[in-house]
Amino acid sequence: xxxxxxxxxxxxxxxxxxxxxxxxxxxxxxxxxxxxxxxxxxxxxxxxxxxxxxxxxxxxxxxxxxxxxxxxxxxxxxxxxxxxxxxxxxxxxxxxxxxxxxxxxxxxxxxxxxxxxxxxxxxxxxxxxxxxxxxxxxxxxxxxxxxxxxxxxxxxxxxxxxxxxxxxxxxxxxxxxxxxxxxxxxxxxxxxxxxxxxxxxxxxxxxxxxxxxxxxx
Ligand SMILES: [Zn+2]
Numbered sequence: 508x509x510x511x512x513x514x515x516x517x518x519x520x521x522x523x524x525x526x527x528x529x530x531x532x533x534x535x536x537x538x539x540x541x542x543x544x545x546x547x548x549x550x551x552x553x554x555x556x557x558x559x560x561x562x563x564x565x566x567x568x569x570x571x572x573x574x575x576x577x578x579x580x581x582x583x584x585x586x587x588x589x590x591x592x593x594x595x596x597x598x599x600x601x602x603x604x605x606x607x608x609x610x611x612x613x614x615x616x617x618x619x620x621x622x623x624x625x626x627x628x629x630x631x632x633x634x635x636x637x638x639x640x641x642x643x644x645x646x647x648x649x650x651x652x653x654x655x656x657x658x659x660x661x662x663x664x665x666x667x668x669x670x671x672x673x674x675x676x677x678x679x680x681x682x683x684x685x686x687x688x689x690x691x692x693x694x695x696x697x698x699x700x701x702x703x704x705x706x707x708x709x710x711x712x713x714x715x716x717x718x719x720x721x722x723x724x
Contacts, residue, residue, distance in 0.1 A: 535563045569605055572642030577653070580635055581661040585626040592665075594705070596620040597633050598713045606677050607644035615647075615673025615689070618713040621658055622665040622698055622705065633658075647673055647692050655694035666697030668709045672716050691716050 530538075536559035543550040543558065550559070598618040606613050617637050640653045655669040670693045679686045698705045710716075 532563060535566070536560055539563065568642075570642055570644070572639045575635075575639040575642075577636055577639040577657050578661060580639060581628055581632060581657060585628050585662060588623045588625060588627050591623060591627065594620055594622050594708060594712070595627065596709065596712045597630050600634050600637050602637050602641040602673075604641040604643070604645045604647075604650060604673075606675055607646055609677040609681070610644065611676040611680070613645065613647060613673050613675050615671060617651075617654065618670045618672075618716070619654065619658070619668070620699070620709040620712065621662065621667040624663055624665050626662045626664075628662065647671055647675070647690055651692040651694050655696055659696045664697065666695070666699035666702070666705060668695045668699035668706065669693065670710075670713060670716055 539559035539562045540550045543555055548555060550556075596618070597620075598616075600617040600619065602615060602617055604613040605611065619633050619637075636657060637654060640650050640657075651669050651671045654671075655667050658664065658667045658669075670691065672689050672691050674687075674689055678684075678688055695706055699709060700706070
């Protein structure tokens with residue numbers, strides 16, 4: 508049994524890695540006030556007075572994933588397959604995340620497929636797993652790998668595939684400004700990686716996003 512156990516995976520993806528204690532709400536609001544001033548506006552004008560507290564509340568929602576233990580989420584809920592051994596695919600799971608380089612939105616969808624060996628989970632759990640990792644500061648490659656690795660470790664399937672298609676506002680609204688550009692990433696493990704027919708079946712079930720140009724992470 509040298510395969511990584513969920514307990515070990517848990518160490519790899521702790522809920523939150525805080526080097527310092529969490530700042531107070533007042534400190535967070537003061538930081539937003541500073542950014543408003545940095546943008547060139549007056550944080551005391553009527554329209555902006557309540558903005559720091561609204562932004563801090565929005566951050567609680569955007570980054571709620573740090574409070575979720577993704578491994579526990581799947582571990583508590585799996586069921587035995589009773590011999591079901593066909594591919595399970597959940598496609599077009601919408602998500603929004605925030606890029607860790609600019610803290611602006613990444614908006615897109617995730618497709619998840621796996622070939623169960625012993626365990627299956629309800630589809631809502633897969634969607635919540637996506638949320639747990641999306642609601643953190645992210646890069647798309649890491650988000651893709653975290654979803655695939657967690658399913659692989661906890662459900663121990665024959666194989667798993669995750670494809671993420673997303674638009675990055677750091678590319679579309681600033682920098683190179685390429686609206687409409689979508690980044691497609693994938694991670695294939697087990698039979699999805701080793702068996703081209705399984706991979707093709709999965710890709711055709713999710714509608715072959717940018718087929719042939721996937722960047723495997
Ligand atoms: Zn960015």
